[in-house]
Amino acid sequence: MNRAANIESVVIKRTVFFVSDQTGITAETMGHSLMIQFDGMEFRQLTVPFISTVDKAIEAVRRIDRVAAEEGIRPIVFSTLVQEDVRNIVRGSAGFFLDFFDPFLGPLEHELKTQSSHMAGRTHRMADTHDYAKRIDATNFALANDDGSVLRDYERADIILIGVSRSGKTPTCLYLAMQYGIFAANYPLTEDDFESRKLPPALESFSQKLFGLTIKPERLQQIRQERRPDSRYSSASQIAFEVRAAESLYERNSIPVIDATECSIEEISSRILDRTGIERRLRP
């Protein structure tokens, strides 16, 4: 727990390369998970994607070596290179090389009693095409069933997020669609919905699919203030009323709820899946 010590020490900036034979997203995810463990440090991050041939690998090595020479300190290289010939070339750069496959592929081959294909992701095109279609469908569904849309295709929805304006419904629905292929609709709770003490009529037959978002009034006010400064919409009293009314609606109707105030979209999405048990249609 050297956290305090790290923060007080001088910030050292290191260059980090993400080298990949595909998009670089896995290498970025991997590298980022590790880098955030080093609180005191700053990193300059460069993504070098689509390094799928020996020629491109040599070019990537040149780029890494140039940075190493310029900065006088070797860059960190996070790589996800499946093809061994390509990986071994990049391994030979002046950078400090960490490949994602190195430590795991061997043990997994042994455990699964199967040789891995050592093929870059392009061999998985057919699966990708299928996933692509599922993701597009889910995204279109989220867009068509967003905040106040006329179309309310709740029959097809895996989940319906409800909450007051700016509580995070739209980005969460889109994330659920794009990341997991889930059909997520959302319904904005407005004053009309609070007048009666019952569920809005549009939602009545779908109570099992509802999931409530809530948010701390102070945070919501910041967000609304940016959007419509000094309006009724962004006033403390209006916001306090809406948030309280939404929360009591959730409680009366036994709707599960998550407080979005301090959660990232990923976290909200993942917690919703965890609590509802909805199956992912796609995997990253």
Add this chain to the structure above:
Amino acid sequence: MNRAANIESVVIKRTVFFVSDQTGITAETMGHSLMIQFDGMEFRQLTVPFISTVDKAIEAVRRIDRVAAEEGIRPIVFSTLVQEDVRNIVRGSAGFFLDFFDPFLGPLEHELKTQSSHMAGRTHRMADTHDYAKRIDATNFALANDDGSVLRDYERADIILIGVSRSGKTPTCLYLAMQYGIFAANYPLTEDDFESRKLPPALESFSQKLFGLTIKPERLQQIRQERRPDSRYSSASQIAFEVRAAESLYERNSIPVIDATECSIEEISSRILDRTGIERRLRP
């Protein structure tokens, strides 16, 4: 290259757990990258997120052990557990345990001459809040500047994707927003735009920001056919005309172009960043 051999062999199904102290997305990404290297195998995938305490770790171990006993073969456990006490408990399950941090954190600490914090992601709340706001801004921008919207805030756009209907503009813009915080607008090319041989007036001052999407007519026809079967919109001749006209517009105006036919959204997005050099505002 045992690929053919693998495909022909009997498919064995193994259960895979993704255990994480956060959302599980990194563990899923890591596991997926490895699993797709084993073509012949099928995996049942279970995500166990938010394992951030010793009690939850013990519960996760019980779940893994139960599956091991039921299936008579040990499950694979991909974990991203930063806290050592939690990690060591899950390491003790009956599963075949691969933790993402194990092989990398030690070497990185040595290279960076810094102790890692060994703290679960929650300590990075402030950064997350900031990233959250950027992501929401970018997502709202993409939604407000989507296909045929009235608002065309191209001044603020990092990039403007153009293409015919259903060439993949909307999901790509949303992905660029959510994954990288990039402000991506899109403009649909229609017959009106093809009559003149010049850039559509709305785009004239922004030619440096344009990026074209194209798609093979056969694939586009499949997509449009699903949407409006047997219409002019989905007819072979109309589609061939539109795709040809769009491609010649790109060529005449030196607009970079990517063929989206066989690309995932991630790949289109990553290729666009790679070719334009647009800086990511967010990292995964």
